[in-house]
Amino acid sequence: MSSASEVETAWGADRPESTPGSKKSDPILVVDGIRRTFGGLTAVDVDHLEIQRNKITALIGPNGAGKTTFFNLITGFDAPDAGSWSYNGEPMSSLAPHKVALKGMVRTFQLTKALARLSVIENMKLGAQNQKGENLFRAMMRGWKDEERANEERADALLKRFKMDHMREEFAGGLSGGQRKLLEMARALMTEPDLIMLDEPMAGVNPALTQSLLGHVKELRDEGRTVVFVEHDMDVVRDISDWVVVMAEGKIIAEGTHEEIGKNRQVIDAYLGSHHDEDLTFDDEEE
Amino acid sequence: MDFQSIIVNALQAAVSPEAAIFALAAIGLNIHFGYTGLLNFGQAGFMTMGAYGLAVPVFAFGWPLWTGVIFGILAAVVFALALGAPTLRLRADYLAIVTIAAAEIVRFLVRATSLSDITGGSNGINGFSSDFYDLNPFTESIKFGPFSFLPRTMWAIILGWVLVLLGIGFCYLVVNSPWGRVLKAIREDEDAARALGKNAYSIKMQSLIIGGIFGALAGMMLAISTGSVQPSPQDLGPPKTFFAYAALILGGTARLWGPVVGSIIFIALLQFTDGLIRGAQSAGWIPEWFISGTEVGVMRFILLGVGLMLLMLYRPQGIFGDKREMAFDV
Incomplete structure (x- = not known):
């Protein structure tokens, strides 16, 4: 204090x-x-x-x-x-x-x-900014896999820090x-x-x-x-x-x-x- | 009662061009409603755009059929922009109101007498699809066991289901991507998506356009397979939209194969109940005063409606849906 x-x-x-x-x-x-x-x-x-x-x-x-x-x-x-x-x-x-x-x-x-019907990890990954894969045409071309992996690592680290890593795959709607x-x-x-x-x-x-x-x-x-x-x-x-x-x-x-x-x-x-x-x-x- | 032929007819309906048409329209609605949460009640309007976009260049200007494909898609894009620009910034219900009204406006517009040189007025347009059927490699009916398809039907079936498969492939790619994630985020809570730096308006517009193009493809498929476009309610009116919704919900919303399987079952069931009632009638099991011959068409929809209600009661997530998702109040 x-x-x-x-x-x-x-x-x-x-x-x-x-x-x-x-x-x-x-x-x-x-x-x-x-x-x-x-x-x-x-x-x-x-x-x-x-x-x-x-x-x-x-x-x-x-x-x-x-x-x-x-x-x-x-x-x-x-x-x-x-x-x-x-x-x-x-x-x-x-x-x-x-x-x-x-x-x-x-x-x-x-x-x-x-976002109730998205999993915790998907909720987290949504937060990443300027994602290539959020452009419709690039989304189709699959050129965003590396970026997605990096975002996922960052999301996992944050979840760990907030002690929520055990809820990774739960729907956010099911959280307290x-x-x-x-x-x-x-x-x-x-x-x-x-x-x-x-x-x-x-x-x-x-x-x-x-x-x-x-x-x-x-x-x-x-x-x-x-x-x-x-x-x-x-x-x-x-x-x-x-x-x-x-x-x-x-x-x-x-x-x-x-x-x-x-x-x-x-x-x-x-x-x-x-x-x-x-x-x-x-x-x-x-x- | 000849059960075998009733079942054969139902199975034949399951793969008919009609089922493919519903599947395409429902794939579009799945993108709108299932993934993005957009209540588009005017899918028939997009189908009208596709059907007339395809037929008008051939009928009115004598251009080849392939130019019609381009016009059909362009018309759907323009229609989506016109619908989306004023309503997508507002609450979801406004889109529902505007789409259902706009779809009817479009249908009444194309049947206007003053436009009959271009759109054929209330007679619609016939005989524009020869470019497609000239390419038909089938010359005689195709038979597999008890199933038999006319060469024209077979050719339309192949086109329809190839389009459906391509559509599913496209959906698989875009939905399982960060773009698809933003769609779902907007469905769940638009403000949350905006607070995280997502341009909700632009993504909703993209979704409206893409789902609308699927609607237009359904309209083109309808025009091609029947060889005519008619501005009638059952072809391009509100019932079409709501049947496509029924098929989508039957299969399961926000599921890749939901709209396809839903459409197949929807059409097969419709044919099956039709065959069943007619069979029972001719066998004398249903007296004429109870259901007359002309009432069968209505009766099958009543039965189907009851079936859908039962589905909503006991399996609200549809055939493919995830029960867990229904637990959250959103």
Whole structure:
């Protein structure tokens, strides 16, 4: 478990300011003025956000804060009303989801999308990018066998790492909820992403598996990847995040280390309501 | 009742050009529905494209038959693009609605009186297939034991089943490849495929085109084997599509041989029940007031429908399907 001081040491001189939309020393993702409305409801309205490279950033916020919509916008699954964002300095606005993934920004889903009637290994091999055999004419010519073998080796290594190698030939539809989360993360890694965006990776996962999933997420950072994840479980956030971004009602209301966020008045208000600690009675013994 | 001739007729139907036509149409539907999850309810439209694409150049312009083959395939490709471009970005059900409507639009279009110089109007087109039958090496009926085929039929049978085998070979190659894997991924969850960097729209379009070409081949085969194209519902209307679906589901979806075996059994059963009812009638087992001679054709479809329902109840995965796959709710 990383204590607060450990997080501070890890940042060192690059420690960003703890203000919403603060500058980062080496941002992989920069978002500007992104807004998405559904009728009268403004789901996402983010002025500025930078995500530091090679760190684990947690995106938290109460239900309906716009976290998943934000994910959808950034990864091309939804189109914003306004705004722009760049990834590795490249503008990404209005790019189709598959093009976003090909650039190295890959996401998982809150409701896991295991491909039920494909085996685990086939699920994994699907993740490999730019496969020759995915072109119809080359698929017929069978010139992709070597590539397929290489992909299969990589998939097997990942399955081993996620301790799923014994389920290799099972249909993904037969896996448990937690195993599907693992499979989805492993499959996302097959794309060799630089930035991996996990939408509630721990939801519905039993505590024992949570520990190993946390380990895997930290490993991703140690491999030099950047992780952004949405999570409701504050223990998880405390455990692995280097930086926490808080959303409420579509806006970024706070940024900082998990320690700072835990004390942030605005965050507490967003989660619990601004009058949560005022007693309804006239007793003034409280506090 | 002459059981032997009923069985001989059923077996003869099993290898008839008609079975090959259904097999080709069902192979196309297998690519659409079985592998990609596209609900194409307009396979008859693709067949119309193939049949008229083949016949029109000969009939209207006097060009040789082989040019018709090219036109038939091109027409199917254009039809697929026209159907796919607006609907493949939308949810799966939109394609179903658009394909069934478009197939009927096309059929009504070719039977329009104002187009009768080109498409023959409601009379259809006859006598365009001589180029093919001129090549027929068979001069007299072919007999194997109790089976006997007319030279024309034999020649059409050979063409039909060669096409089916080539089609199966092609399917084997493309389905067992990374391309085929993307097809199945799209069937399971399109968004997951897109999140992994797959251009779902393009692959779905490719699938629609390829399955449509198989539909067009079925249409050409129909035109060749009967020597005519008719814009009638039973030839190129919605029943054709749904019979092809029945054959596919009978054999097992997303299985290489499912559509072929399904079509063979479908046609053989149809012929068998027909023979059985007629035989029972002439033997006096079924009274005339219960099923009259003209009602036999309908009756066999009713029996077949009951059979399909039983299949769905007791073997929902079809003959070749994998029971395990049915366990997942997708």
